[in-house]
Amino acid sequence: MSREPFPEVSVPRLLPRPRLRSTAAVFTTLSALAATSLITGPSVAEPFSTHPCALKRTDAHHSEGLHTWNTAYPRPADTLDAVMVFLSFPDWVPMISPAELAADHFPSTGEYFRRASYGRFTLRAHPVKRWIRMPKPSTAYAMKRDWSAEHRAAYLRDALAAADGKVDFSRYDVVYFVADPDAPGVDSDATKVVNMDEPLRADGTDIRRIVTVFEQHPPDRLVLAHETGHVFDLPDLYHRPTDGKGDWDTYVGDWDLMGSQFGLAPDLFAWHKWKLGWLDPRQVVCVSADRPKRLTLEPLSAGPGVAVPGAAGSPLFALGNGTKLAVVRTGAHSALAFEARAPVGNDHSACRGGILVYRVHSGEQSGHGPVEVIDAHPRTEACWADSVYPPLADAPVALGERFTVPGEKVRVEAEGRTMTGAWTVKITVG
Structure with missing residues (x-):
């Protein structure tokens, strides 16, 4: 541990x-x-x-x-x-x-x-x-x-x-x-x-x-x-038990450096990269209930010179200029975020790839759950030997899967992969 x-x-x-x-x-x-x-x-x-x-x-x-x-x-x-x-x-x-x-x-x-x-x-x-x-x-x-x-x-x-x-x-x-x-x-x-x-x-x-x-x-x-x-004004994303006992990584598991520096996929969430000014506005897509939205999400860690496995299995170079984040507003101070994670760059040791879904709460302070990863596979765990929190190690929506966010009328489908390693995704609200 x-x-x-x-x-x-x-x-x-x-x-x-x-x-x-x-x-x-x-x-x-x-x-x-x-x-x-x-x-x-x-x-x-x-x-x-x-x-x-x-x-x-x-x-x-x-x-x-x-x-x-x-x-x-x-x-x-x-x-x-x-x-x-x-x-x-x-x-x-x-x-x-x-x-x-x-x-x-x-x-x-x-x-x-x-x-x-x-x-x-x-x-x-x-x-x-x-x-x-x-x-x-x-x-x-x-x-x-x-x-x-x-x-x-x-x-x-x-x-x-x-x-x-x-x-x-x-x-x-x-x-x-x-x-x-x-x-x-x-x-x-x-x-x-x-x-x-x-x-x-x-x-x-x-x-x-x-x-x-x-x-x-x-x-x-x-x-x-x-x-x-x-x-740089980023919060702690781990959960500190009030009695000092229990698991610290129940909020985000391996999925962001501010949750655990020991995580298998410690790249910063796309939300944090947006906050820090590392994503351009055009790289963030806002999805509403008007109609289903199909989009292509580039792996979060893909950037200049980072090789990403493409659909044919051969490594290609993703330039890092494509869409990185999809967002659904759920309230005045809350939103759902969708991003693609793959074992490249800072995430090279990631346990599972796919579309990661998480909640963001702008009214929650550091250490009190401002971000919570939503587990698309709540009945399974993965990477017991290395993950800081195996129940969330397989949280992303895998290729070919569809997932309805609990408590929300929001569904995401990981429909396919492109030759350059990006994910084609459909998000439906309502």
């Missing part, structure tokens, strides 16, 4: 203070924090999509609405720069170099986003080449999965103070604080994104969130890509 996913956390709004270049002015209030809170809607929103099936963004944390972009988050378009700051502690001599730790995450994290975005986005890493020493022993920060705000604030305070003067934070869009994984107080379960309701200020720039990395060497698969997804 895979280790439990890593939740992001938030810290409350800081007390009013003057804007200063130095980080020193924020340390007193930051260290006094004693509770957590969730960041809600931003004060500024940019218009993003007028598509008829684009759900409106709500105040839910990481809302799946996409008619506007939350400007509190950097938009992953073109190129963003990320700094990796490596932190050592006085109670331990590092046994590994910053360069080796950087190689644990890059270029793999950048390559994941390059494939997921069809080459539209580049995440460029800038690792600091030497250790930056923290003032206290690693055990002083009481790192653990459900980290107290007080200890987390002390860690951020000391890390920013130690890095200030050595790192020009104004040059970077994303900040990673990477701890020495062998230090005795470091707990890999503490890896997460820390959000600030009131941004920190350093080098004339606001720092709204920091990815705190405590991964062992080598790290968990795609963990930094998952955490970076939060930096």
